Amino acid sequence: MGSAAVGGPRPHLYFPAMSFFSPPSASVASTLGPKIAVLCHTGAGGSGVVATELGLKVADAGHEVHFVGTAMPFRLTGHQGLRGPYFHQVGGFAYALFEQPFPELSAANTLSEVILEHGVDLTHAHYAIPHASAALHARSITGKTRVLTTLHGTDVTLVGTEPAFQHTTRHAIERSDHVTAVSHSLAAETREVFGVDRDIEVIHNFVDSDRFRRIPDPGVRARFAHPEEALIVHVSNFRPIKRVEDVVQVFARIASEIPARLLMIGDGPERARAFELARELGVIGRTQFLGSFPDVQTVLGISDLFLLTSSHESFGLAALEAMSCEVPVVASNAGGIPEVVQHGVNGFLSDVGDVDDMAHHALKILRDQETYQQMGQAARRTAVEQFHPRLIVPQYLAAYRRLAEQSASTF
Numbered sequence: 435m436g437s438a439a440v441g442g443p444r445p446h447l448y449f450p451a452m453s454f455f456s457p458p459s460a461s462v463a464s465t466l467g468p469k470i471a472v473l474c475h476t477g478a479g480g481s482g483v484v485a486t487e488l489g490l491k492v493a494d495a496g497h498e499v500h501f502v503g504t505a506m507p508f509r510l511t512g513h514q515g516l517r518g519p520y521f522h523q524v525g526g527f528a529y530a531l532f533e534q535p536f537p538e539l540s541a542a543n544t545l546s547e548v549i550l551e552h553g554v555d556l557t558h559a560h561y562a563i564p565h566a567s568a569a570l571h572a573r574s575i576t577g578k579t580r581v582l583t584t585l586h587g588t589d590v591t592l593v594g595t596e597p598a599f600q601h602t603t604r605h606a607i608e609r610s611d612h613v614t615a616v617s618h619s620l621a622a623e624t625r626e627v628f629g630v631d632r633d634i635e636v637i638h639n640f641v642d643s644d645r646f647r648r649i650p651d652p653g654v655r656a657r658f659a660h661p662e663e664a665l666i667v668h669v670s671n672f673r674p675i676k677r678v679e680d681v682v683q684v685f686a687r688i689a690s691e692i693p694a695r696l697l698m699i700g701d702g703p704e705r706a707r708a709f710e711l712a713r714e715l716g717v718i719g720r721t722q723f724l725g726s727f728p729d730v731q732t733v734l735g736i737s738d739l740f741l742l743t744s745s746h747e748s749f750g751l752a753a754l755e756a757m758s759c760e761v762p763v764v765a766s767n768a769g770g771i772p773e774v775v776q777h778g779v780n781g782f783l784s785d786v787g788d789v790d791d792m793a794h795h796a797l798k799i800l801r802d803q804e805t806y807q808q809m810g811q812a813a814r815r816t817a818v819e820q821f822h823p824r825l826i827v828p829q830y831l832a833a834y835r836r837l838a839e840q841s842a843s844t845f
Contacts, residue, residue, distance in 0.1 A: 468555035468838035469577070471548055471566035473541060476505045480751040481586035484616070484639050486510050491518040491827045497741050497834075500552060502545050522548050538564035541794035549717035555807065555838045558830075559583045559610070562590065564597050580837040583610040585634070587748025587769070588675065589625050601677040606629045611837055614830075617770025620748040638773070639751045640826035643818045646758035648810075649735035658722070658736070664694040664800045667737040667761075669730060669752040670744075672702025677766075680705070680743035680789050684764070686715040687793035692800060696721045697733055710806070732757040738806070739796055745786050747771050754821055757781075757813035759796035759830045762806065763797045774821075780813035 455514035470492060474485030486501075486509040493499040499519035501507060507519055524537070524544045541564060548554055549572060557572065557579045566583040568714070572581050583606060607613055607630055614635045615621040622636040628780070631682040653660065659665040666685060670676040678698070685696040696707065698721065705723065712718040727733060734740070740756035749770045753763045763781035765771050775781040782795035799806050 441628060445787075448548045452459060456560050457785075468834050469500070469553045470834065471500045471502055471545060471569075472560070473502050473545065473557065473569055474560040475565075476503045480639075480749070481560050481584075482507055483509055483751060484586065485558075485584075485800075486644065488827065488830060489558075492831065492834075495827070495831060496706065497551070500547060500548050500554060502541060504541075504663055520681045525741055533703050533743070538568045538571065541565070541568035545569065545572040545770055546575045549579050554579055556580045556582060556834055558643045558834075559606075561586055562603045562606045566610055568600055570606060570609055580611040580840060581609075582612045582614065582833060582837060583607065584637075585613065585615045585620055585624055585748075586614070587620055589745070589746075590627060598627075604630065608632060611840070612833055614833065617773050618748045619770040619773065623769075630778060635829075637829045637833075638821060638826060639754065640750050641754045641758045641821055642822050643758045643808075646731045646755045646817070647735060648760045648799060648814075649732065651736075654732065655736040657695060658733070659695045660693070662693050664688070664692060664738045665697065665736060665794070666678070666694055666739045666741060667697045667699065667733060667756070668741045668743075669699040669734075669755075670742075672700050672704045672708070675745050676702075676704065677743045677745055677787070678708040680787065680792075681741050682711045682715065682717070682721070683789040684720065684741055684743065684792045686712075686717050687789065688796050688800070689717050689720055691797055694720065694800075697737070698723045699725075699727045699730060699733060701725050710825070731755070731759070734761060739764065739799060740781075741792070741796070742766065742771065743781050743789075743792065744768060744771075750774050754817060758817035758821075760814045761812035762799050762809035762813055764792050774816070776812075776816070780809055780816050 472485055475482040489499045490500060501510060501519060501521045504524045513700040523546055524540045526824045545568060559569040559581060562585060569581045573581055607628060614637045615624060616639050618636050621636050624634060634809040668681045672678050710722060712721045722771050734756045740753055740761050740763045742750055742753045742763060744766050747769045754767055757780055758765060763775050765775050765783055766786045767783035768786050775783060777783045784791040799809060816826050
């Protein structure tokens with residue numbers, strides 16, 4: 435099969451004869467530690483972002499990293515390097531007898547090829563279904579890889595509780611060689627939902643605080659807001675769980691009190707409803723829907739407040755990225771968010787759906803310059819002192835080493 439260094443040819447255009455775009459074969463001895471395959475979602479959602487950022491950091495640490503997916507992961511594009519990380523595209527197959535595609539089987543097949551061809555020691559599956567299941571299938575086929583599964587949230591709280599997937603999700607969790615979760619809240623919820631008593635290591639998400647930082651240039655900010663206007667931002671995949679209509683409701687209350695603008699970054703099924711609500715509430719002229727904006731750190735770096743109104747969040751990575759840019763957060767008191775946002779310190783927490791309370795907290799921050807500065811500085815400290823890659827990535831590397839030292843499971 436073909437493979438390409440990230441930043442080389444587009445995923446569907448392979449040039450296997452051009453060996454300088456291909457990783458070394460399994461016969462080439464590796465002195466840099468375990469070779470790692472990564473299975474993840476490829477869009478702009480939190481699990482895909484975490485998986486991609488972690489894979490890049492692991493590659494920077496000297497490991498050979500192979501991403502396996504249906505498309506190039508969102509934040510992987512443009513990261514060049516003849517030493518990788520590498521990307522392997524999962525192929526599809528259409529056959530009249532099959533009413534639905536089989537992403538798990540296709541991923542397992544491609545992953546098996548990568549394991550056998552490149553001597554992958556460990557597969558890191560981000561999300562239980564289909565990625566952990568695909569990794570377990572590939573492990574059974576090859577007998578040559580260990581499987582680390584990271585639970586990100588909706589793979590447990592949404593997909594995992596769906597009757598059609600509950601048993602397969604439990605199996606993926608129980609049969610993985612090691613399981614991590616991105617928050618204590620998610621680890622506890624996983625044990626409760628599935629009744630598993632296995633160890634689940636909590637490794638929080640991280641943020642690159644060198645890239646996500648305040649941008650003081652008023653010229654950049656002027657692209658989106660006038661100097662006297664507060665610039666408020668929301669970033670998500672616009673799924674129902676994000677309650678993006680609440681974001682618009684909160685903003686409408688803020689905008690009725692002070693000059694303000696709202697930036698809605700991302701895309702998804704609830705975008706149209708949020709757009710229509712902004713029109714109904716008379717704030718569409720002060721609201722911009724930017725879609726899947728690739729340069730999100732620039733927008734966060736010039737913003738004044740981040741809104742996160744989700745009914746459930748396993749962690750709240752987008753909020754953490756905002757905090758790294760010295761942006762206070764007003765969020766729902768749900769899931770793992772309190773492990774990131776400290777009420778009254780670097781932001782405020784409100785009950786899910788309480789848009790009046792959220793607006794009250796937002797105005798408290800935006801009207802009081804001292805509160806705004808103190809919370810913004812505290813938000814930055816939290817990001818740097820608790821969630822910096824230098825603190826989080828070594829925890830994954832230690833887990834990789836432990837698993838690589840173990841022999842393959844008996845199947």
